[in-house]
Amino acid sequence: MEKPVGKTKIVSFDVDGTLVDAKFNDLVWLEEMPRLYAEKEGLSFEEAYRFVLREYEKVGEGDLKWYDMDHWLRHFGVRKSYAEILRQYAERIKVYPEVEKTLSALHNRFPMIVITLMPREFLEFKLEKLGDYFFRTFSTISDFKSVKTEQVYREICKRLNIAEHELLHIGDSWEADYVAPTEAGVKALCVDRDGKRNGSGLIKGLDEILTIL
Ligand SMILES: [Mg+2]
DSSP: OOOOOSOOOEEEEOOBTTTBOTHHHHIIIIIIHHHHHHHHHTOOHHHHHHHHHHHHHHHOTTSGGGGOHHHHHHHTTOOOOHHHHHHHHGGGOOBOTTHHHHHHHHTTTSOEEEEESSOHHHHHHHHHHHOSOEEEEEEHHHHHSSOSOHHHHHHHHHHHTSOGGGEEEEESOIIIIIIHHHHHTOEEEEEOTTOOOOSSSEESSTTHHHHHO
16 A cells, blocks of 8 residues: 555545444435335335335435435425434444544544535434544535535635645545545545455555554
8 A cells, every 4th residue: 555645634534334334324225214104105115115215216326315314204205304213223323343443543643524425414423423533524415515526625625724635535435535536636545345446545444544644
């Protein structure tokens, strides 16, 4: 692994799949939502699951509605708030084992932030599990009405008052957490826990950052 070049002033982390197990989101979208819809319509879980998934697919990841839980609760006519749903599942948020060690070792050396795509309401419950390490959090959906793009990374650096190359971002999505920031001039590392990729900019776990920085 090559060292990211130049001085790093702020270290940034993606959340889902990077700090916490992304399966939490699946619980909400793929278990609770179909379960609530099944209950409301008197369907089996399987029937509701197939219907709900088809509805998600019609919208697709490129549309911001995809990430908007209020939209889906309205769309399926479910009378439950996202806050209740998230609270109910909060216990099942799993932080990856090396995260605490990594964050506590880094936090005396670098100010840290998180940059997540997910709406802010999904973030709060996860931050409670992660501890008080981050001085600023960005939700690209809530703050910029956008997925993670090159422009969004530039804008974040502007808001942080740093040059792009002074930010190091770490995340698990090759496109959103490696390609987009790199194109913006932000240093980036992609966490590849399963070791599926090869090439530069990859780490297998967050603790590798400690030897790089
Ligand atoms: Mg992620």
